[in-house]
Amino acid sequence: MRPMSPLKTPAPILISCLALSLALSGCGKKATGQVAAVVNGDEITLQEVNAELGNAKIPEGAEKDKARGILIQRLVDKRLLEQQAKAAGLDRDPDFLNRQRQLSQGLLLEFYAKRAQDTLRVPDQAAITKFIGDHPTNFAGRTIYTVDQLRFTPPSDTSVIAKMKDLHSLDAIAQYLEGRGVKVARGANKIDSAQVPAAMMQQVLALPPGEPFIVPTPQGIVASVIVSKETAPLSPEQAQPLAVQMMRAQALDAVVQQRLKDARAKAKIEYQPGFTPPAAPK
Structure with a gap:
């Protein structure tokens, strides 16, 4: 007599049982x-x-x-x-996975910055007073500038932007860009010197009257010319919280940059040929 082989569950029944078990796995919740x-x-x-x-x-x-x-x-x-x-x-779509990774990374970095900010020391009154005095364009010398602006999406040809340095009026920039098929939106805007880093504001004010200044933004490139200004100094009550906010932002940036520098020094990073980033300025 041949030994009896083990009973085999037919495949359709096995699949049905598996589906049922999966369905029932959530029933206990x-x-x-x-x-x-x-x-x-x-x-x-x-x-x-x-x-x-x-x-x-x-x-x-x-x-x-x-x-x-x-x-x-x-x-x-x-x-x-x-x-x-x-x-x-x-x-499982590649575009979804890439977007999910970007959102997750952004949220993680936001939490990382918040954790780092919680470790910062609150500046004392002497430091706040000194900071306000060292940054007049943000406080006592605050000025609201009316500007004429051009907004446009940067073209794929980077040489187009590079050649704009030789143009010294907003009209010349508009004509130049439109001649190369770049769509431009023009309009008036306001710039509050209290919301601009002091070093950047000093660079803008050092330009000859009517000279455009160009700033890249997440929404595109903006070329501006100052057409008028109005002084609007902040009161001590207004200056105090703004100074603390700016000081903490600067301190947080310094902490994050130092941590990034330390992480780069310890990291092993390999680039595919052609993808190596340019060396950081010294």
């Missing part, structure tokens, strides 16, 4: 304690609900229980759409 709701096995926590409540800015006198119910439904709907997106495989 209950909407209780710190869990406000369970959506197809995914928990929505009280922490998430409270975060939504905090961001909702519910007006005084509103029914909090009703508002909370509306926000929970919104969270449930978001979770359902999220589950559908995952089922469609969008969470």
